Amino acid sequence: MDSEKEERISIKIKVLFFARARDLTGMTDMSLEVSPGTTALGCLDKVITKFPGLEEIRNCMVLALNEEYTPESTVVKDRDELALIPPISGG
Amino acid sequence: MDSGGERLTASEIHTELASLQTAKAAIDERISTLESLLKNITTEDESETASSTPAAAETPLTGQLTADMIYRYSRHLLLPSFGVEAQSNLLNSSVLVIGAGGLGSPALLYLAACGFGRVGIVDHDVVELNNLHRQIIHTEAYIGRSKVESAAATCRAINSTVRIVEHKEAFRTSNALDIMKKYDIVVDATDNAPSRYMISDCCVVLGKPLISGAALGLEGQLTVYNYNGGPCYRCLFPTPPPTTACQRCADSGVLGVVPGIIGCLQALEAIKVAGAVGEPLSGRMLLLDALSARIRIVKIRGRSLQCEACGENAPMTEEQFRNFDYEKFTQSPLSTSPLKLDLLPEDARITSKEYYEKNIKGEAHVLIDVRPAHHYKIISLPNSLNIPLSSLEQRLSEISEALGRKEESASLYVVCRRGNDSQRAVQYLRGAGFNLAKDIIGGLESWAHDVDPKFPTY
Ligand SMILES: [Zn+2]
Numbered sequence: 001m002d003s004e005k006e007e008r009i010s011i012k013i014k015v016l017f018f019a020r021a022r023d024l025t026g027m028t029d030m031s032l033e034v035s036p037g038t039t040a041l042g043c044l045d046k047v048i049t050k051f052p053g054l055e056e057i058r059n060c061m062v063l064a065l066n067e068e069y070t071p072e073s074t075v076v077k078d079r080d081e082l083a084l085i086p087p088i089s090g091g
Numbered sequence: 092m093d094s095g096g097e098r099l100t101a102s103e104i105h106t107e108l109a110s111l112q113t114a115k116a117a118i119d120e121r122i123s124t125l126e127s128l129l130k131n132i133t134t135e136d137e138s139e140t141a142s143s144t145p146a147a148a149e150t151p152l153t154g155q156l157t158a159d160m161i162y163r164y165s166r167h168l169l170l171p172s173f174g175v176e177a178q179s180n181l182l183n184s185s186v187l188v189i190g191a192g193g194l195g196s197p198a199l200l201y202l203a204a205c206g207f208g209r210v211g212i213v214d215h216d217v218v219e220l221n222n223l224h225r226q227i228i229h230t231e232a233y234i235g236r237s238k239v240e241s242a243a244a245t246c247r248a249i250n251s252t253v254r255i256v257e258h259k260e261a262f263r264t265s266n267a268l269d270i271m272k273k274y275d276i277v278v279d280a281t282d283n284a285p286s287r288y289m290i291s292d293c294c295v296v297l298g299k300p301l302i303s304g305a306a307l308g309l310e311g312q313l314t315v316y317n318y319n320g321g322p323c324y325r326c327l328f329p330t331p332p333p334t335t336a337c338q339r340c341a342d343s344g345v346l347g348v349v350p351g352i353i354g355c356l357q358a359l360e361a362i363k364v365a366g367a368v369g370e371p372l373s374g375r376m377l378l379l380d381a382l383s384a385r386i387r388i389v390k391i392r393g394r395s396l397q398c399e400a401c402g403e404n405a406p407m408t409e410e411q412f413r414n415f416d417y418e419k420f421t422q423s424p425l426s427t428s429p430l431k432l433d434l435l436p437e438d439a440r441i442t443s444k445e446y447y448e449k450n451i452k453g454e455a456h457v458l459i460d461v462r463p464a465h466h467y468k469i470i471s472l473p474n475s476l477n478i479p480l481s482s483l484e485q486r487l488s489e490i491s492e493a494l495g496r497k498e499e500s501a502s503l504y505v506v507c508r509r510g511n512d513s514q515r516a517v518q519y520l521r522g523a524g525f526n527l528a529k530d531i532i533g534g535l536e537s538w539a540h541d542v543d544p545k546f547p548t549y
Contacts, residue, residue, distance in 0.1 A: 018378060019310055020336045028383070060332040062376065068390040083389065085378065087328050090307030090340045091194040091282040091350055 010035055011078040015047055021061065021084040024053040034076065040065055041072035043082055054084070061086040101437050120265060127266040156182070160252070164206050177366035178206060184365035185209035187274035189262050189290055191242040192216070193340065193350030194304045194357060195280035196228035201358035202278075203246035207365065209254040210246060211274055214238040215261040221549070225347030261425065262286065264413050267293045276364055278357050279303040284337050285417035285425045291316055291324030295400040296412050300364050300371075304357040306350035308343055311379035313356050314372060314391070317401065318364065321373035326395040331421040334430075349381050434514040439521065441529045443537040446504060456502040457493045461516045466508060470547045472538065480512045487523060503528045510534040 016029045034043055040063055048054045062085040063070055076082065099107070156175065160182070161168065167178050186207050188195050191214040202210050216238050218229045226238075233241035239259045246255045258270055262281070267289060271277060277299050279290045287303070294301040300318040305311065317323045356377065363369045378387045396403045407415075418424055441449075449456065460467055460475040467477040476493055478486045494501050503525055507513040513530035520528040531537070539546040 056333050057336050059330045060328055062327060062391060064389045069392040088305040088307045088312050089284045089287055089337055091190060091192055091280055091305055
């Protein structure tokens with residue numbers, strides 16, 4: 001019973017894409033449903049599964065949770081905002 | 092040796108070109124090394140003569156503003172949080188702007204206007220017509236001339252009391268330390284990944300604050316690095332992006348005012364750092380999203396102890412910096428010259444002139460233009476069929492149909508802007524059974540260059 005209950009509770013976060021991540025996904029943001037306890041890394045993996053093109057910049061971007069730098073191990077909460085920020089080099 | 096009557100095959104020409112280009116790069120490197128050596132000798136001479144003559148009367152002592160300065164900078168002096176103190180700090184500071192392009196243009200205008208004591212400009216490019224929509228320091232009269240000369244002339248016209256120093260050379264590991272040593276603050280206004288790593292490392296080695304800005308498309312980024320124990324560029328991005336992710340304004344486009352905004356913000360941060368006012372954007376990154384009119388400021392990580400440049404264990408030395416190969420590290424060239432692929436055998440290629448002749452003779456063929464649709468809308472060759480490279484796989488049937496409408500032996504040609512994507516497309520098409528597909532070498536640029544000089548380029 002408990003596990004069934006848990007399955008029903010999922011949390012929703014917003015993923016923001018910048019620069020190259022925007023080109024590769026074709027969107028500026030998306031909503032992502034994950035189970036409680038998912039880390040920032042877990043969310044990133046899920047997003048990359050959805051958009052495999054993102055793999056090319058996975059090691060070269062800043063990951064920010066609610067506008068603050070976050071280690072990949074941080075557990076996300078409902079309505080968090082996770083931003084994928086690859087560097088721009090143009091000028 | 093070979094003389095006028097020589098006949099070289101394309102591959103011989105490619106080989107010779109490649110070896111000449113390598114030799115040219117080595118010569119450029121040497122020239123730059125020698126120039127910096129010479130400059131050191133000249134500066135030593137200068138300082139010798141300077142010590143024997145009295146200091147120039149025009150130069151105000153710290154904290155003392157001349158009457159003209161008081162009038163010129165009065166609106167700064169009236170700001171309670173800025174005032175005489177910050178203005179004097181500016182007058183006693185020097186700033187180096189690397190890149191006189193989209194970011195450097197507005198940054199330099201403000202840095203010269205606001206009263207820095209000395210402003211250095213580094214660039215090796217010349218002004219081109221397609222720069223002017225965003226590189227607002229340059230005017231039509233300077234097309235074809237050095238960007239540094241052009242920018243310096245504008246800066247002097249705005250403020251003749253600032254010392255403008257012209258560095259008409261590419262910023263390289265061989266001259267970087269010598270140039271940067273003479274300045275207090277560095278503004279990175281370049282347009283490529285290897286320069287960004289090189290400039291950041293050089294700032295770490297010399298302990299200079301770095302005002303780093305970038306812009307592409309409709310987005311911009313801004314951060315102050317290596318300031319007051321804050322992180323450097325490498326702390327944030329220890330791994331360079333793959334070549335495919337490094338986009339250039341020349342390929343992806345940029346809305347002119349976007350680098351304009353970021354360049355202005357770079358000037359603002361340089362003024363704050365030099366004037367010692369406010370809170371510089373260190374440990375934070377500003378993200379400009381022009382389309383949605385949104386600016387976000389994200390708190391970024393602190394200094395990384397493992398950083399290869401500024402880390403605790405092995406801070407980078409001048410020696411290591413000089414020997415670091417930034418082009419190899421980022422796998423992209425320091426110069427902005429576009430990539431030139433060579434993927435196909437000779438018999439899978441045709442020059443734009445050859446295509447022109449075949450077309451004139453009425454050879455039955457289908458011409459596929461694999462550029463993105465918005466490029467195709469700018470200009471295209473008559474009777475070409477636009478199938479962007481990204482959708483080629485799904486639209487093969489359209490090519491078969493087009494060929495079906497022609498006679499049995501119709502040829503299949505592929506064109507793009509510069510001749511890289513057309514090679515990728517031909518490689519794919521040949522694998523998919525279109526064994527006769529050929530690409531037009533050098534794309535529409537070669538068409539404009541070799542066949543129709545009136546054909547628009549972009
Ligand atoms: Zn660092």
